[in-house]
Structures are given as structure tokens and as C-alpha cells.
Amino acid sequence: MHEMAMAQGVMEIVESYAKKSNATKVRTIALLIGEMTGVVFESLEFCFKATAKGTIAENAEMKLKSIPLIGHCNDCGNESHIENYNFFCPQCGSAKVDIISGRELRVEYLEVD
Numbered sequence: 001m002h003e004m005a006m007a008q009g010v011m012e013i014v015e016s017y018a019k020k021s022n023a024t025k026v027r028t029i030a031l032l033i034g035e036m037t038g039v040v041f042e043s044l045e046f047c048f049k050a051t052a053k054g055t056i057a058e059n060a061e062m063k064l065k066s067i068p069l070i071g072h073c074n075d076c077g078n079e080s081h082i083e084n085y086n087f088f089c090p091q092c093g094s095a096k097v098d099i100i101s102g103r104e105l106r107v108e109y110l111e112v113d
């Protein structure tokens with residue numbers, strides 16, 4: 001499952017961070033999740049809880065923030081939110097649209113004890 005693999009990826013980041021800072025407990029995990037990743041927040045939280053059971057992140061609170069999918073048109077310079085995965089520029093119809101945000105999945109910050 002998509003979210004399960006992501007939960008494990010997050011867990012790896014959390015554990016290596018906790019080790020580096022000699023943490024005994026992870027309190028908060030804040031994640032930035034791009035719209036295009038298609039991650040269902042509830043599902044990721046559920047999977048993470050299962051993954052974190054018995055670890056220092058067991059009772060950590062998750063703060064998930066969605067990053068909108070934004071495209072930049074190389075022909076007219078227009079930047080806009082991409083709706084319904086329509087990657088053509090809404091202003092000039094060009095197909096030369098680069099995604100500038102919305103694909104990321106990263107840890108924004110961690111709070112540990």
C-alpha cells in the first residue's frame with residue numbers, strides 16, 4: 001500500500017533524527033504533503049500509528065499540511081493551481097508546463113523530548 005510505504009519512509013527519517021538528537025520521545029511530526037502524491041491523510045496517519053507502535057514515536061502527534069499542485073508555464077510565464085490533473089496552461093493552452101510544487105513529501109519539523 002502507498003501510504004504504508006510512506007509511513008515507513010517517515011519512520012526512518014524520524015528514527016535517524018531522534019538518534020542524532022538523543023531523543024527519548026517524539027512529540028510532534030509535521031509533514032508537508034504535495035497534492036500530487038495522492039496521499040490520504042487519514043490513511044497515512046493510520047499506517048504511521050501501526051508502524052510507530054512500540055517505537056519512540058508511538059504517541060507522536062501528526063500535523064499534516066497539504067501543498068497545492070502549482071504549474072509554471074514556460075511559454076507565457078503563468079503560474080497557477082493545476083485542477084484535475086490538467087497540465088495545459090489555462091492562460092495560453094501551452095503544454096510546456098512545469099510542476100513547481102505539489103510533488104513533495106517531506107518532514108517540515110519534528111518535536112522531540
Ligand SMILES: [Zn+2]
Nearest residue numbers: 073076089092
Ligand atoms: Zn501559458
